[in-house]
Amino acid sequence: MTAVREGGTGRRARTFFPELEGLRGVAAVMVMLTHVALTTGVIASDMYGAPGNPVAGPVLNTMDVSVPIFFVLSGLVLYRPLALATLTDRPAMPLRPYFRRRALRILPAYWLLTVVALVVLNADAVDGPRDVLFPLLLLQVYDPATMPTGMEQTWSLATEVAFYLTLPLVAWALRRWARRVADPAARVRRIVLPLGGVVLVGAGFAAYHHLPSMGPFPTQHLWPTEYVGYLAAGMIVATLSAAAEVAPGRQPAVYRFLGRFPGLAWLGALAAYALACSPLSGPNEMNYPPLGAAMVDHTLYLVIAVLAVAPLALPTGRPRYMRAVLANPVVAFLGRISYGVFLWHVFHLWLWFGLTGAPLGTGNFWLVTATVLGASVVTATASWYLVERPAMRLRPWLGRAPVDPGAEAPRTVPEQPVVAAALPQWAAETAAPATPVN
Numbered sequence: 001m002t003a004v005r006e007g008g009t010g011r012r013a014r015t016f017f018p019e020l021e022g023l024r025g026v027a028a029v030m031v032m033l034t035h036v037a038l039t040t041g042v043i044a045s046d047m048y049g050a051p052g053n054p055v056a057g058p059v060l061n062t063m064d065v066s067v068p069i070f071f072v073l074s075g076l077v078l079y080r081p082l083a084l085a086t087l088t089d090r091p092a093m094p095l096r097p098y099f100r101r102r103a104l105r106i107l108p109a110y111w112l113l114t115v116v117a118l119v120v121l122n123a124d125a126v127d128g129p130r131d132v133l134f135p136l137l138l139l140q141v142y143d144p145a146t147m148p149t150g151m152e153q154t155w156s157l158a159t160e161v162a163f164y165l166t167l168p169l170v171a172w173a174l175r176r177w178a179r180r181v182a183d184p185a186a187r188v189r190r191i192v193l194p195l196g197g198v199v200l201v202g203a204g205f206a207a208y209h210h211l212p213s214m215g216p217f218p219t220q221h222l223w224p225t226e227y228v229g230y231l232a233a234g235m236i237v238a239t240l241s242a243a244a245e246v247a248p249g250r251q252p253a254v255y256r257f258l259g260r261f262p263g264l265a266w267l268g269a270l271a272a273y274a275l276a277c278s279p280l281s282g283p284n285e286m287n288y289p290p291l292g293a294a295m296v297d298h299t300l301y302l303v304i305a306v307l308a309v310a311p312l313a314l315p316t317g318r319p320r321y322m323r324a325v326l327a328n329p330v331v332a333f334l335g336r337i338s339y340g341v342f343l344w345h346v347f348h349l350w351l352w353f354g355l356t357g358a359p360l361g362t363g364n365f366w367l368v369t370a371t372v373l374g375a376s377v378v379t380a381t382a383s384w385y386l387v388e389r390p391a392m393r394l395r396p397w398l399g400r401a402p403v404d405p406g407a408e409a410p411r412t413v414p415e416q417p418v419v420a421a422a423l424p425q426w427a428a429e430t431a432a433p434a435t436p437v438n
Helices: 018-039 056-088 095-120 129-136 152-178 184-209 228-246 253-260 262-277 291-313 320-326 329-336 338-356 365-392 425-430
Strands: 002-006 012-016
Touching (some): 056 228, 056 262, 095 129, 095 152, 095 338, 152 184, 184 291, 228 253, 262 291, 291 320, 320 329, 338 365
Antiparallel strands (some): 002 012
16 A cells, blocks of 8 residues: 655655555455365354364454455555545545546456356356346345355455445545544544444444344345445544644544554454454354344454554554564565455365365365465466556556556655645644654
């Protein structure tokens, strides 16, 4: 991810957050581990008749918090430049380049998976154009009958795309509302408070979808409405990070505390993760949870995702141990190919069970993990170099991309001094060069 500022020459100086990409790679592997654990019977589930492992099962089942982490990351990465523009009175985002860049990043690799999955795993299940068009248009989440085998995890991608489509409108409304005042704290509040309301709306939909009258696994459970709160939480983090960048002296106290003690956020995330693994959060199995357990999970997942992501967006830099964990070469590479790992791992999982003939809910977890992870990394690497990166190279022709495709970001980049002429008076008065956290 990059944040941008105006330099003295009028060009944009880039500030990189490479740890966010590393976290994306970790989250992609967590998604894969959850699915392998489910299909090999490590996680208890009625669908496969597996009792589960009482120790490893809850730990691996809770790794599905990776999906909320993805959502919080998306809210942060996509909204942060828009929050910066709102707080510094820069021009609003041009829509056409934004939509084209999003399409080039998401669709080529996704369409390749869709075609391969339909041909290899679903040839006998395609009864008409609807079974092809709905997956291609990311509409399968609204009609589960059109969800292809080997693509079940792409329900979350439909939520991401819905967010991409609605973000410009939401950002426009927040911009108009926030710019009615000049005080920095008031501007931040005018952005954060409505987004806090969206977080509550998402929780409300989660509660509604888990009412006994809805039954297990209703279609609405996979719609964006239940997960919009995670995206809004990422936008809140983006706003606080942007405010800390343009006016370090006026940021909210909670964010100043995070800047001084970023490691406490990760400790809090680990504590919430441990609680989510415990019996206190309800049955830790891959069955549709009752209302109470669902809301505990929803809340804990929100806490884990926000606390895991927030310290990585500190404009003053990240601690060395965070850089060591998330910006080392291996994790950085996983982050770069994470989209492909996310897309292809379920396809390879179904191939494994189809070729071996092993019943679902059984199998050697470690053997299946090694096989699926290896195949996914190989496929994702090919997808990156042959599909994703070439598509992203088209972005400069369609409007300036935020970062050169495939360019290796430095492990940390100190913030550039803010040029007073580029900022409104309130920001210029409080802006100062920042130093990285060591």
